[in-house]
Amino acid sequence: MTKRRLVAAAACTLLAFSAAVPAAFDPQQPSSAAAAVASAASAERALVEKYCVGCHNSRLKTGGLALDAVSVERIDDNPDVWEKAVRKLRAGAMPPAGSPRPDARAYAGLLTSLETALDRHAAIHPDPGRTDPFRRLNRTEYQNAIRDLLALDVDVADLLPSDDASYGFDNVSVAGLSPTLMERYLSAAQKISRLAVGSPLPRPVGRVVVLPPDLTQEGRIDGLPLGTRGGVAVDHTFPNDGEYRIQVRLSRDRNENVEGLTEPHQLEITLDGQRLQVFTITPNRNRSGAYYADEGVDQGLDVRMRVGSGPHVVGATFLRNNSALIETERQPYQSHFNMDRHPRVQPAVHSVSIEGPFDPKGPGETPSRARIFVCRPDVVPGAPGRAVGGDDVRCARRIISAFARRAYRRPVGDGDIAPLVRFYTDARRSGGFEAGVEMALRATLTSPEFLFRIERDPQGVAPRTAYRLSDVALASRLAFFLWSSVPDEELLAVAERGELGRPPVLERQVRRMLADPRAEALTTNFAAQWLYLRNLASVTPDGRLFPDFDENLRQAFRRETELLFGSIVDEDRSVTELLSADYTFLNERLAKHYGVPNVYGDRFRRVSLRDQSERAGLLGHGSILTVTSYATRTSPVRRGKWILENILGTPPPPPPPNVPPLADPKTDGRRLTMRERMVEHRSNPQCASCHQLMDPAGLSMENFDAIGRWRTRGEAGSAIDASGSLPGGARFDGVNGLRQALLARPDVFVGTMTEKLLTFALGRGVDGRDGPVVRAIVRDAARSEYRFSALILGIANSSAFQMRRSAEQRVVSR
Structure with a gap:
């Protein structure tokens, strides 16, 4: 019954708002400005x-x-x-x-x-464009909003489907709410509200974390104790005080035998860094004395213990053996991962399962409950379930109002609160005060006012007229731009006082928000999409050709680029350092891959590249080089397209249908070089116009192989010719020449980055009307040598960000 009411309430709100969105007709041409001289x-x-x-x-x-x-x-x-x-x-x-x-x-x-x-x-004739008036939160925004509203970290990948991307980002025109998707949101809201309030569960629940099969576990993992190797640290929110069971399963080969167990090893299970138990895992011996480890050797790797509700870190890791260094040293680096990713030379954790609570003792005090319960009703002495004089409703209204204001990103009135209080009252009758609050939270999280970013035209504004956003709407835009989340209390309060639109106040808020840890979303969300870092998860280089590629390298690639971009944001550096930085961030695994000496351990640290100039900036990052390659070879086309689209801002058109493949690498008994194959491909008139733009830039990066290693000879075995050119520019040699050619026109790269940031900030594609805005931002940023904050402040102060065009005139049929 309650579920049907939630669906009905959401549907009614959707229909009511949809009816208020005006219909469209063809845009009128803007009037002329003064003629040129x-x-x-x-x-x-x-x-x-x-x-x-x-x-x-x-x-x-x-x-x-x-x-x-x-x-x-x-x-x-x-x-x-x-x-x-x-x-x-x-x-x-x-x-x-x-x-x-x-x-x-x-x-x-x-x-x-x-x-x-x-x-x-x-x-x-200012035209700030028109964003979609009814834009659903994407998965990242939803997860971050739950974190900031309820102090609760949840993995919404298990709760909600992935989002489609448009114009390169998944926050552009995210619309629609099908019945199936609404069911997912209802289910997510139920789980989240129950976990946040700490309501008792009907039965113990389980969670299993499985590690990637090609993750090497030879070194220490972040978040686990010193003197350990491998394993995993799992962030987990325990729903109630009670007893829980943690179980570890080890990696197995195809015959279900535990891998790498040729001598005793010790496995440690920890909670918040404190040791819970150490297990000694010993292999069996057959009659000939050979070691073997059947499926039974890890059956007892579980521990039961009492845990308080709230967020904790569960760890499972191996104590480092004295022989581990010797064993690893005898192996070529990472070569124990052959084409089949087997066998391991030491045992590894396959999965960690957490189950419970058994015998729950209540919700306890958690950050979520502290955030929710801003008051407690006075109760009748001796009758804890009865509130004094209806005080529970007054307290519930206060809780609901505070939460709805933050969730809806605006001031709330009785029309917003009354329906939520009714949900509270109904659940309160059968389950008590906290059950009522949980139901009100659930209803809030399924309301279109939370699930959608709604931008309504003001009353009385003429059709197709540029108007300034309210301060509250501006606060919401700013928070989703910089944090991919909802406004915090300070930002919302400043907006409600009508002060955010004042330039000095806006600048203070922008700088405060950039210094906040939540601004990491600019790296993990914006940059991860702009630079294709998300695509790394699906990259699968051929294991026969690249046996050294594994999950550790994949993660290191992404982390290097995130740390470089993050340093530009945190230290307010010039964004041109994304191309020119003579430093990067490496751990031992990545340093060995790049051939950089004297970097040891799994911790990333800033490393000078004065002796490896080819690695400077993004063009030398393994992440970029790998996502722009094929599984078996490099791709000058993909790399050139990446340069055109993400650096120069001039993406080539889509390829025509039935594009012929590259020429066979072997001709007349001779193996063709990549350059020769591309020349033959460009001889096709269908391909020439685009490839003459893409190929020269991509070919200048041919010294990097398909997983970003430096080389001097290509797949054909001949010396690499890495000469190249940019559209309209002089020729150059290699990636260093490409970098210098790009840096010679910094305004082009900065303009492209500004367009990408503006697209992400507005949630719509950038088009011709935004050109003057982008140029103004770039010109102003040049005065500070293109510091990152200058771009962000330029966007925040722009007409495109602070204004919006009203809907077109409604066509009324008579």
């Missing part, structure tokens, strides 16, 4: 006629542009068309390689003139 316009028209119209005309429409049909003297009549042209010109992508080009001075003059006219038009 006639003489300058004539020179610009001559350049366009000479170098552009030959391809971009009404007959050919190359790239979807017909510049003969628009007037360079009246740029403000077709700003979207000219913004497309400006994007290509700024990246040097037009005219294409091999075509005549104007001299550098004329080229720069045309670009400056076009940008000036477009910026002038935008100042007269």
